Amino acid sequence: MKKKKVQISIEELEKEEYATLICYPKPTKAEFKKRLKELQKLGVKAIELSGEKEVFNMPVLGKGCVCIVVIAYINGKRVALKIRRVDADRMGMPREAEMLRMANSINVGPKILAVSKNFLLMQFVDxxxxxxxxxxxxxxxxxxxxxxxxxxxxxxxxxxxxxxxxxxxxxxxxxxxxxxxxxxxxxxxxxxxxxxxxxxxxxxxxxxxxxxxxxxxxxxxxxxxxxxxxxxxxxxxxxxxxxxxxxxxxxxx
Ligand SMILES: Nc1ncnc2c1ncn2[C@@H]1O[C@H](COP(=O)(O)OP(=O)(O)O)[C@@H](O)[C@H]1O
Ligand SMILES: [Mg+2]
The missing domain is CATH 1.10.510 (Transferase(Phosphotransferase); domain 1)
Structure with missing residues (x-):
């Protein structure tokens, strides 16, 4: 069954109910605050809760062992946002970004748009x-x-x-x-x-x-x-x- 789309602005995202998504699976106040700033700096204007997978009753594009993937909006464009789980055994996203950049150079993988410690923005593959x-x-x-x-x-x-x-x-x-x-x-x-x-x-x-x-x-x-x-x-x-x-x-x- 298709779930409906819900768009959440970066301001709304500050609500505590979204902490479990941004800091999946176990948020702390400090980490949540830090990550919201990081998202702002990346130019994320909103995220969209839609997709076939689910985390804590919120629909998402994907959920892996290391990350959660959702749709985000930057410069009015719909993109994919990969969020590092707080329990991930990886230090940060830059290494993955480096690998994806290399793949992009031979026309493989979704085009990378931006990266920070806990987030990676890339082309949304619909x-x-x-x-x-x-x-x-x-x-x-x-x-x-x-x-x-x-x-x-x-x-x-x-x-x-x-x-x-x-x-x-x-x-x-x-x-x-x-x-x-x-x-x-x-x-x-x-x-x-x-x-x-x-x-x-x-x-x-x-x-x-x-x-x-x-x-x-x-x-x-x-x-x-x-x-x-x-x-x-x-x-x-x-x-x-x-x-x-x-x-x-x-x-x-
Ligand atoms: N660029 C993208 N566009 C659309 N969906 C994506 C994109 N990247 C990942 N996904 C979805 O999210 C899921 C988890 O992403 P993945 O990169 O495999 O995370 P993890 O590193 O945690 O395994 C994928 O299986 C896919 O369904
Ligand atoms: Mg995976």
Missing amino acids: GKLLPEWLDSCRAKALAKRVLRDILEQCWRLDRAGLDHGELSHAPKHIIVDGKAKPCIVDFETASLKRKSSNVTSICQFLFISGLIAKKFSERIGKRDKTAIIEALRRYKANRTRKNFEKVLEACGL
Whole structure:
């Protein structure tokens, strides 16, 4: 069921009832005050309570282990605001921002707009998470195009040496927008130090193991898993464009 949108101005946000959202899950007065100032400095004029997820009865876009994501307004524009949870095991958002910037430079991820210690502002990707999008997509050719686009983005990440880190199980990390453009989100655990395995991880998730792989094969036809695994093995040993294209081929894309 769609929940209704509620817009809350930055002034209204000072109400105690919003402390649990801004300082999820356990606010203190001092932290709340500090974070409200931080939001003002970032130019946030309002936030919008809407989305399919919920925190303390308030609808939000998303909730992860580290953050809460809501819609915010800056310069009259609707953007996504990622709020660091107070119980997060991360010091702050700047590191994630740095990773996202790098991803943006190769046209991956939502465009970053601003960052502070506890907040990250980025382009709002208005769409559905991949599994849900897939459920609603009836056109086989379109599903294939989206999959190919995802793999191409992973190839660019691999080439840049940026490992996303959470693509082997990514039901919540790919959003497909209204124009069927997939966007990889959450560079929280991304790294330049690990050997990047984006293509292998995403193929594992999309075609080899788990529920999504099953769904995809129902939608776009069964794949020869052994052939995919073999193509991935070759790609892993030698990451050339040619070997990547062999992976695409094995995946039927
Ligand atoms: N730019 C965005 N636009 C729209 N929704 C987003 C955006 N970024 C994240 N989300 C939603 O919020 C959820 C949690 O965000 P995520 O970055 O994964 O947080 P965490 O680091 O806590 O896991 C995502 O699964 C997605 O549904
Ligand atoms: Mg996440």
